[in-house]
Amino acid sequence: AQSVTQPDIHITVSEGASLELRCNYSYGATPYLFWYVQSPGQGLQLLLKYFSGDTLVQGIKGFEAEFKRSQSSFNLRKPSVHWSDAAEYFCAVGNNAGNMLTFGGGTRLMVKP
Amino acid sequence: NAGVMQNPRHLVRRRGQEARLRCSPMKGHSHVYWYRQLPEEGLKFMVYLQKENIIDESGMPKERFSAEFPKEGPSILRIQQVVRGDSAAYFCASSPSGHSAGNEQFFGPGTRLTVL
Numbered sequence: 001a002q003s004v005t006q007p008d009i010h011i012t013v014s015e016g017a018s019l020e021l022r023c024n025y026s027y028g029a030t031p032y033l034f035w036y037v038q039s040p041g042q043g044l045q046l047l048l049k050y051f052s053g054d055t056l057v058q059g060i061k062g063f064e065a066e067f068k069r070s071q072s073s074f075n076l077r078k079p080s081v082h083w084s085d086a087a088e089y090f091c092a093v094g095n096n097a098g099n100m101l102t103f104g105g106g107t108r109l110m111v112k113p
Numbered sequence: 114n115a116g117v118m119q120n121p122r123h124l125v126r127r128r129g130q131e132a133r134l135r136c137s138p139m140k141g142h143s144h145v146y147w148y149r150q151l152p153e154e155g156l157k158f159m160v161y162l163q164k165e166n167i168i169d170e171s172g173m174p175k176e177r178f179s180a181e182f183p184k185e186g187p188s189i190l191r192i193q194q195v196v197r198g199d200s201a202a203y204f205c206a207s208s209p210s211g212h213s214a215g216n217e218q219f220f221g222p223g224t225r226l227t228v229l
Contacts, residue, residue: 004155006155034217036220041225042222042223043117043204043220043221043222043223044156044204044220045220046217046219049217090155090156092156099146099161099168099169100146100158100161100169100172101146101148101156101158101206101218102158103148103155103156103157104155105154105155106154106155
């Protein structure tokens with residue numbers, strides 16, 4: 001069975017500082033990995049996805065993520081955080097059948113001025 | 114091209130009533146997924162449907178919950194005899210094809226169900 005762990009429930013960073021959100025997955029085959037962002041009271045917006053190929057994936061809003069098979073990780077990074085990045089971030093893994101996503105518990109990001 | 118639409122956005126029901134949540138997928142998408150998000154938790158898969166077919170309902174509670182995606186009209190998630198524990202945000206997602214592995218799912222804004 002597939003699973004996703006986001007070890008950090010809350011993270012606070014200062015505006016302009018760099019950011020890394022951790023994600024570890026468990027899946028028996030090549031994973032399909034996603035990062036979504038959810039603003040309060042809103043739905044989920046896809047930031048980026050990894051299917052195959054280059055392990056460093058670029059996404060929207062200046063985010064990137066790196067797939068590391070040896071560590072079963074897919075950490076999300078941003079070099080300089082903006083106040084508008086404050087939201088909840090979810091890592092997810094998709095199965096080969098393409099019929100479901102398994103989400104981590106989420107990391108709530110707060111940005112200090 | 115409108116995104117995934119869900120209505121109502123907010124729904125209040127008393128214990129024992131029925132809740133009907135509707136989802137219209139993006140144009141051209143024939144695959145619909147329902148997820149539930151309990152307070153302070155991540156999203157949990159409930160059911161995956163194609164037109165007139167339930168493909169995977171492994172995440173659906175065994176009783177009181179049902180889902181359909183008719184040939185015409187939106188997908189419906191139905192909860193009978195709601196209880197307080199059903200209070201959650203219910204998200205619908207759609208994709209053009211579920212069989213192409215890794216297809217992105219596009220999410221709607223969710224329906225927030227409150228059971229009094």
